[in-house]
Amino acid sequence: MIYVMYTGSPGLMDFLSGTSLSFSSLRCCTTYKWRFLTAIVIALLTSSAIGVALNVILLRGLSDVIPFSSEVIMALVGVxxxxxxxxxxxxxxxxxxxxxxxxxxxxxxxxxxxxxxxxxxxxxxxxxxxxxxxxxxxxxxxxxxxxxxxxxxxxxxxxxxxxxxxxxxxxxxxxxxxxxxxxxxxxxxxxxxxxxxxxxxxxxxxxxxxxxxxxxxxxxxxxxxxxxxxxxxxxxxxxxxxxxxxxxxxxxxxxxxxxxxxxxGSFVWKSRSIGMWDRSKGQNMLDSGAPFYDTYQTSDGQYMAVGAIEPQFYRELLKGLELDAGELPPQMSFSDWPELRRIFTERFASKTQADWSRIFDGIDACVTPVLSFDQVSSHPHNQERASFIKDSSRDESPRPAPVLSRTPAEPCLTPDPVIGEHTVEVLEEYGFTSAEIDQMRAAGVVESNAVKAKL
Missing domain, CATH: 3.40.50.10540 (Crotonobetainyl-coa:carnitine coa-transferase; domain 1)
Structure with a gap:
């Protein structure tokens, strides 16, 4: 048996309904209707020739700007x-x-x-x-x-x-x-x-x-x-x-x-017994209490994020700030944290965010710029990973995470649907006839705004 997953032209479905195919719903762009039909025909010929069961699966293209990929079948396809x-x-x-x-x-x-x-x-x-x-x-x-x-x-x-x-x-x-x-x-x-x-x-x-x-x-x-x-x-x-x-x-x-x-918050709950969260809020190592885990303003009004918890990272932080560890209080001296914070605050305020980013780039000090929404997509690291995407309206948003090696997400980049845009299409997929749909529309049971969506 050939198992076909398709959602597209009802006419094509009607054409194929007389075959011995089993149908299941899957989004499919009509642009690839003929590629889909060709694949079915090839599968039919191959199946009849060698008597094996084949699965013909076609994913719809995500948008006009994303090319069709027959290699990627997303993890939740068919659900x-x-x-x-x-x-x-x-x-x-x-x-x-x-x-x-x-x-x-x-x-x-x-x-x-x-x-x-x-x-x-x-x-x-x-x-x-x-x-x-x-x-x-x-x-x-x-x-x-x-x-x-x-x-x-x-x-x-x-x-x-x-x-x-x-x-x-x-x-x-x-x-x-x-x-x-x-x-x-x-x-x-x-x-x-x-x-x-x-x-x-x-x-x-x-x-x-x-x-x-x-x-x-x-x-x-x-x-x-x-x-x-x-x-x-x-x-x-x-x-x-x-x-x-x-x-x-x-x-x-x-x-x-x-x-x-x-x-x-399980980490916080279960770490209280080992002394990590036994102090009042804002006085612990990971809640801005520690001077080496906080944000600092730069000379241009921007900010740097510091997370130099481990000793080896803390040493690199001091090196980048051009501070001598021998002249400073011990890292874990709680009573001296206010003084350390004052020193760090003064030092970070002496340079711009761009200056500090250059100094700490490539150094394991756990220091990074605090990026705004307008900055994140242009940061070299995020650019290299394509961490942010633009839809067909050029609106920017984060790429779906996590990245799966064989079945990564391929987010739709077309505009979000208007209310009722797919009413007719969906009801047809669920087995309703055109007459039944027209009757429901006339009675005010459903609304269809497919025309409005194309304006």
């Missing part, structure tokens, strides 16, 4: 994800999955002018009116025909719609149902509102963030929302997908941002 539109953590989780090849369909509300999802790279958008019974029934069909459901609502919302995980798993026992919330699905705060700062506070980490003698400060909303939330949830999904290859069963993922953030 279908239904992402219910929400705020930042869940969209980030969905983007990770899409970057590594999953087909991610974002379910948006109808009658919404524009999406606030800035992490929609590689996703498709379907607009469904969940205030109608028909819309709820439609979403149910999409969910039970998919591999993963990514749900960001507070506890009980999906159950009220009759779309809770237990209901859907009855219809599709292989379904992986990921629930990403601030406080988790149980406990007295399960239905409470919150944001990154609240989840950090509840995890214990916020109490450790800040300078000595100052109140805890709220960092960028990355620790709970994204590290403890979106990234941890993506890990849970991949783990569940891996386990499903053994058991054949799906499961429910309860991803709490409080617990995820606390888990990210």
């Amino acid at each position: 279908r994800v239904i992402e219910l539109a929400g705020l930042a953590p869940a969209p980030f989780c969905g983007m990770i999955l899409a970057d590594f090849g999953a087909k991610v369909i974002r379910v948006d509300r109808t009658k919404v002018a524009m999406s606030l999802d800035t992490q929609a790279r590689g996703k498709q958008s379907v607009a469904i009116n969940l205030k109608t019974s028909e819309g709820v029934a439609l979403l149910r069909k999409l969910c039970v025909q998919s591999d993963v459901v990514l749900e960001p609502y507070r506890k009980g919302v999906m159950e009220k719609l009759g779309l809770g995980p237990h209901e859907l798993l009855k219809e599709n026992p292989r379904l992986i149902y990921a629930r990403l919330t601030g406080y988790g699905q149980s406990g007295s705060y399960a239905t409470a509102a919150g944001h990154d700062i609240n989840y950090l506070a509840m995890s214990g980490l916020l109490s450790r963030l800040g300078r000595s003698g100052e109140k805890p400060y709220a960092p960028l909303n990355l620790l709970a929302d994204f590290a403890g939330g979106g990234l941890t949830c993506a890990l849970g999904i991949v783990l569940a997908l891996l386990e499903r290859t053994k058991s054949g069963k799906g499961q429910i993922i309860d991803a709490s941002m409080v617990e995820g953030a606390a888990y990210v």
Whole structure:
């Protein structure tokens, strides 16, 4: 049997439907329709000639500026994800999955002018009116025909719609149902509102963030929302997908941002007993308490980051600063840290960031420039690794990480989808006829903005 993975022209699918091919969904650019068809024909001929089973797989090109590569099959190709539109953590989780090849369909509300999802790279958008019974029934069909459901609502919302995980798993026992919330699905705060700062506070980490003698400060909303939330949830999904290859069963993922953030902070938790975090915040080695682990302003108002913890790196730091270790207090003399900080502050303020970067470049002193968003992509190291990418609108963002040697991510570089851009296309892929889709559009069950997307 020849196994074909394709999502493209319905006409081509109709043409091939009379063959003995097995179809599965995979994104495919219509630019390569004929290459795809040619590959199938060759496979058919070869199969009939030698009687072996062949797999014909074609990945869509990521954009007009990224050439088609038949060599790369991304790690999550073939995985279908239904992402219910929400705020930042869940969209980030969905983007990770899409970057590594999953087909991610974002379910948006109808009658919404524009999406606030800035992490929609590689996703498709379907607009469904969940205030109608028909819309709820439609979403149910999409969910039970998919591999993963990514749900960001507070506890009980999906159950009220009759779309809770237990209901859907009855219809599709292989379904992986990921629930990403601030406080988790149980406990007295399960239905409470919150944001990154609240989840950090509840995890214990916020109490450790800040300078000595100052109140805890709220960092960028990355620790709970994204590290403890979106990234941890993506890990849970991949783990569940891996386990499903053994058991054949799906499961429910309860991803709490409080617990995820606390888990990210495991090093701090488990290092307290060995004296690394036994002092108040801002007075420990790795929380800006140590003068050799801090940032310093340069003469041009920029900053350098110093992380010279180990003795060999500390020696190189002093050498670069042209300081004599014999004339300074010992590195680990806590009582002398304020004096060391004063000396370092004065020395770094004597030169520009560019000067210090040249001095420490290539030296193992663990000293680097603090780069702005406008600077990072032009730094030689980041340029050499192509660490940042530009989409078709020339907007810049980080390249997906980590880099896999055989199946690296190839992120989509076309513009993010408008709400309802792929409604018709997706519903056709899930088996709905044109007449059924037209009827749902007329009844206000779905919206399609494919025309708007091309304007």
